[in-house]
Amino acid sequence: MDKLSAKTPCEGLLPLTVGSVKLTEEDPGTMTSIAPYKGRVNDLSAALKAAHGMTYPAANRATGKAGARAVWFGHAQAMLMGPAPDASLAEHAALVDQSDAWAVVRLDGDGVEDVLARLVPVDLRPAQFKRGHTVRSLLFHMSASITKVGEKTFQIMVFRSMAETLVHDLKTAMEGVAARG
Structure with missing residues (x-):
């Protein structure tokens, strides 16, 4: 067998690594989709804070830190990354395990915004997109979640089936930026 x-x-x-930009895979731990029940966002936020030390994220924001983060994922939806969800959260939201569904990478280094500018139709420069900001957008032709997790560091998530395409597209953009320098 x-x-x-x-x-x-x-x-x-x-x-x-291409030029000054490095692309690595991240192990996000357990990934759980959280969809609050109608009128329960505040209760969910309090339960999330008590259980995991972070509040439910506002639109286009992330809360928490590496190892325990909640990322806004669209209207009435967030992704809890890191810890397994505390049972108390189920009183306030629908919880769905997404751990095997996503490819999660980290892109960091000088020129990281230039790399992403070749692929993403959103202004990710530091003046507009600060640490803790997140967006659901296209990355070339894929749907992606992009979160700024450091001064020159982004966490990018795409469907697992698109991992090879993600790496290819980011590598091509990294090479283009490095060739300019």
Whole structure:
């Protein structure tokens, strides 16, 4: 009988450094979609704060920190990344495990905004897009979640099935920016 072994979405593709920008795969831990029940956002936010030390994120924002983060994911939806959700959250929201559904990468270094400017139709420059800001947008032709997690660092999430395309598109943009320098 064949032995099956688990692989990460970007296994064999990363890490990658081109010029001053580095692309690495992140292990986000448990990923849980959180959709608050009607009229329960404040209760959910309090429960999330008590259980995991972060509030429910406002639109286009992320709360928490590395290892325990909540990322806005669209109207009435957030993604809890890191800890398994505390049972108390189920009183206020629908919870769905998404742990195997997403490829999560980290893009960082000098010129990171220039790389993303080649692929994303959103102004991600520091004056407009600060740490803790997040957006659901296109990244070239893929739907993505892009969150600024550091001064020159972005966390990017796409569907797991698009991992190879994500790495290819980011690498091409990284090479284009590096060639300018």
